[in-house]
Amino acid sequence: MKKPAFYFMLVLAVVSCSKNENANVQKAKIEVVDYAERLVTLEEPAKKIVVMADNAFAVVKQLDAIDMVIGIDNKTKGYLPLSIVSHTNPEVLDLPDVGKTKSPNFEYIISLAPDLVLLKGNKEQADTLEEKTGIPAASIISIDGYDMEIYTKIGALLGKDAKAKKVVSLLERKKNEIEERLSVVSEENRKSAYIIVQNSKKSLFRTIKSSQALELAGVNSAAINAQNVNQWGFADLSEEEMLRISPDYVYFDVPTSDDSITIDDIKSNETLQFVEAVKQGRVYKTHTFALPKDYIYVVAEAYYYANIAYPEIITAEVYKKAIDEIFEIGYGIKNYYDAWEESLL
Amino acid sequence: MLGKNHCFKILFIFFTLVFVAFVSIFLFPKIIDLSTEKVKTLHIIFKIRLPQTLIAVTVGAALGLSGAIMQIILGNSLASPFTLGISSASAFGAALAIIAGINWLIPEVSAFIFSMGSLLLLLSITSFVGMSQRYLILVGIVINFFFSSANTLIQYYATPDAVYQIMFWTAGSLTNARINDSLILLIILSVATAISALFSRDLGLIQQGDKNAVMLGVNVNLERVILLALCSLLTSFSVSVVGIIGFIGLVAPHIARMLKIHSPKALLISSMLLGAFLLVVSDIISKTVIYPIILPIGAVTSFLGIPLLLFLLFLSRKDNK
Numbered sequence: 079m080k081k082p083a084f085y086f087m088l089v090l091a092v093v094s095c096s097k098n099e100n101a102n103v104q105k106a107k108i109e110v111v112d113y114a115e116r117l118v119t120l121e122e123p124a125k126k127i128v129v130m131a132d133n134a135f136a137v138v139k140q141l142d143a144i145d146m147v148i149g150i151d152n153k154t155k156g157y158l159p160l161s162i163v164s165h166t167n168p169e170v171l172d173l174p175d176v177g178k179t180k181s182p183n184f185e186y187i188i189s190l191a192p193d194l195v196l197l198k199g200n201k202e203q204a205d206t207l208e209e210k211t212g213i214p215a216a217s218i219i220s221i222d223g224y225d226m227e228i229y230t231k232i233g234a235l236l237g238k239d240a241k242a243k244k245v246v247s248l249l250e251r252k253k254n255e256i257e258e259r260l261s262v263v264s265e266e267n268r269k270s271a272y273i274i275v276q277n278s279k280k281s282l283f284r285t286i287k288s289s290q291a292l293e294l295a296g297v298n299s300a301a302i303n304a305q306n307v308n309q310w311g312f313a314d315l316s317e318e319e320m321l322r323i324s325p326d327y328v329y330f331d332v333p334t335s336d337d338s339i340t341i342d343d344i345k346s347n348e349t350l351q352f353v354e355a356v357k358q359g360r361v362y363k364t365h366t367f368a369l370p371k372d373y374i375y376v377v378a379e380a381y382y383y384a385n386i387a388y389p390e391i392i393t394a395e396v397y398k399k400a401i402d403e404i405f406e407i408g409y410g411i412k413n414y415y416d417a418w419e420e421s422l423l
Numbered sequence: 424m425l426g427k428n429h430c431f432k433i434l435f436i437f438f439t440l441v442f443v444a445f446v447s448i449f450l451f452p453k454i455i456d457l458s459t460e461k462v463k464t465l466h467i468i469f470k471i472r473l474p475q476t477l478i479a480v481t482v483g484a485a486l487g488l489s490g491a492i493m494q495i496i497l498g499n500s501l502a503s504p505f506t507l508g509i510s511s512a513s514a515f516g517a518a519l520a521i522i523a524g525i526n527w528l529i530p531e532v533s534a535f536i537f538s539m540g541s542l543l544l545l546l547s548i549t550s551f552v553g554m555s556q557r558y559l560i561l562v563g564i565v566i567n568f569f570f571s572s573a574n575t576l577i578q579y580y581a582t583p584d585a586v587y588q589i590m591f592w593t594a595g596s597l598t599n600a601r602i603n604d605s606l607i608l609l610i611i612l613s614v615a616t617a618i619s620a621l622f623s624r625d626l627g628l629i630q631q632g633d634k635n636a637v638m639l640g641v642n643v644n645l646e647r648v649i650l651l652a653l654c655s656l657l658t659s660f661s662v663s664v665v666g667i668i669g670f671i672g673l674v675a676p677h678i679a680r681m682l683k684i685h686s687p688k689a690l691l692i693s694s695m696l697l698g699a700f701l702l703v704v705s706d707i708i709s710k711t712v713i714y715p716i717i718l719p720i721g722a723v724t725s726f727l728g729i730p731l732l733l734f735l736l737f738l739s740r741k742d743n744k
Contacts, residue, residue, distance in 0.1 A: 152716065174715065175715065175716060176715060177715060177716050177717055178591070178716075178717075180588065180591045180592075180596070181591070181596045181598045181599070181717050181719075182598070182717075183452075183598075183710070183714075183715040183716070183717055184470075184471045184598065185452065185453070185467055185471055185472075186714075186715035188463065188466070188467065188471075202529070206599050209470065209601075210470050210471055210599075212466055212470070
């Protein structure tokens with residue numbers, strides 16, 4: 079008689095324990111303050127998401143959550159062919175388009191039944207989206223500087239906190255490493271670079287005033303004193319201004335179409351022929367500045383620039399190791415260095 | 424009193440509008456699936472489709488009514504709610520709010536303030552030079568060009584994202600509308616309809632020429648100011664809610680006239696209903712053509728309105744022969 083009673087008590091204990099666990103799980107809501115200072119609350123980590131924030135798409139991939147994405151906005155879809163994610167996960171090219179962030183198709187979003195929408199929009203837009211669809215929406219807006227919170231916020235919403243910590247830790251470690259190595263370069267010995275951005279329809283004189291990757295690489299932007307600069311940091315130089323600055327290196331975005339600027343356009347330009355870096359053939363490709371900011375690329379490009387500018391400090395070995403490590407943790411691609419280099423040829 | 428013939432035509436337009444509005448709610452962009460859970464179906468109807476259709480009806484009616492009033496008081500069949508610079512002033516207001524990024528100054532409020540401001544500017548200038556139809560139109564064109572140039576200038580220095588937002592705002596959209604917006608506009612529209620009906624006799628006299636109206640005891644200048652203010656209020660509120668939607672105010676009165684509706688009261692009511700009808704149809708097209716993408720409503724109204732107007736012109740030419 080004792081045994082059955084014991085087993086009964088044991089089963090009862092297990093059941094009551096498991097009930098308590100469930101109760102705890104139910105209580106453990108996810109609460110994240112988004113970029114519009116709104117409190118986004120989820121009962122459990124989102125499993126199906128619609129990404130309407132071009133700046134969040136790469137982050138979602140880096141958090142190993144790309145399979146959760148069931149829909150994207152029109153702008154993010156437009157960027158896909160240029161993004162590395164379309165190579166690692168070609169299925170994203172078939173993701174349904176839910177419309178523009180400013181005019182989403184609410185009914186279509188409802189029909190996809192996501193648990194969460196990541197929206198690049200302000201409080202009003204996020205509130206409207208929630209009201210119209212009844213689906214939680216988190217405002218994800220890019221802010222200046224190294225915004226590592228984008229990983230922790232999205233990580234918390236998707237139940238990918240551990241991966242978010244790993245990516246942030248990698249980025250900070252690699253950032254600290256390059257900064258430490260380059261600390262020996264004095265201010266007067268810093269090199270300078272001029273970057274031609276591709277979103278200019280053959281204009282070779284549209285550049286960026288400053289770049290996080292260049293700064294991290296200890297390279298000055300040659301256009302740092304440009305006057306005609308918009309809030310996005312794009313600067314339009316006059317040809318005279320171009321001749322006054324004397325960059326050590328010229329970079330241009332990787333061409334992506336027949337209309338893109340090519341190395342021949344740069345070499346054959348009448349004004350740029352007077353620039354020493356062009357004369358000496360110090361013209362290199364860089365990854366596109368027309369794409370939304372991706373910190374994996376910011377840090378990887380910093381190693382690339384630094385290897386060109388200070389090869390004795392950021393040696394080929396250090397550079398290769400950094401690229402391999404960054405892309406393995408960030409994008410899950412092992413030994414990416416060769417493909418990276420090939421893309422820059 | 425409206426004649427029997429006019430009454431019949433107006434009722435026909437009204438019932439067509441009601442029919443199209445119901446069709447829009449239940450059939451477009453996809454047929455409402457009644458087999459899915461009731462809560463979801465009700466949510467789609469009451470949170471998405473009904474507000475969108477209601478705003479299409481009220482904004483279309485507001486633009487149609489103000490178009491008809493403007494064409495009568497300015498004595499110009501090319502006049503529309505946007506002739507006197509209201510649209511460019513509101514676009515400038517919205518652009519300024521977007522670029523300035525001030526929290527309390529949202530584009531909708533700024534657009535409304537600037538469009539009402541443009542009316543004050545128009546009235547101030549014309550009070551000096553004279554409030555004739557000719558001067559009103561000329562000063563309106565000047566204001567239009569001023570705000571368009573100012574808009575171009577601030578966009579030149581705006582960020583690509585801000586330019587995208589401005590472009591989006593000016594292209595017009597019904598998707599974010601709420602029922603409250605429609606209710607407010609409905610109140611304004613009811614008051615405007617009542618006031619314009621009160622002035623309909625005088626509008627008929629103004630239609631025959633200012634001198635004639637003055638001789639028959641109409642205070643033309645005062646009535647012009649009142650009705651201009653009414654049109655501006657209707658247009659400003661519409662624009663501040665849905666952005667710039669062109670062509671409705673121009674084409675709706677023309678369609679009414681081509682349906683042989685000429686008496687001012689009947690013209691105002693039928694233009695209002697036709698404006699609503701045109702915008703509901705445009706809304707159906709905008710959300711259906713390349714589903715799930717929603718086309719900018721302002722572009723659709725023009726694409727729909729232009730061939731419609733040309734077709735009706737062709738028909739009326741045939742009738743005249």
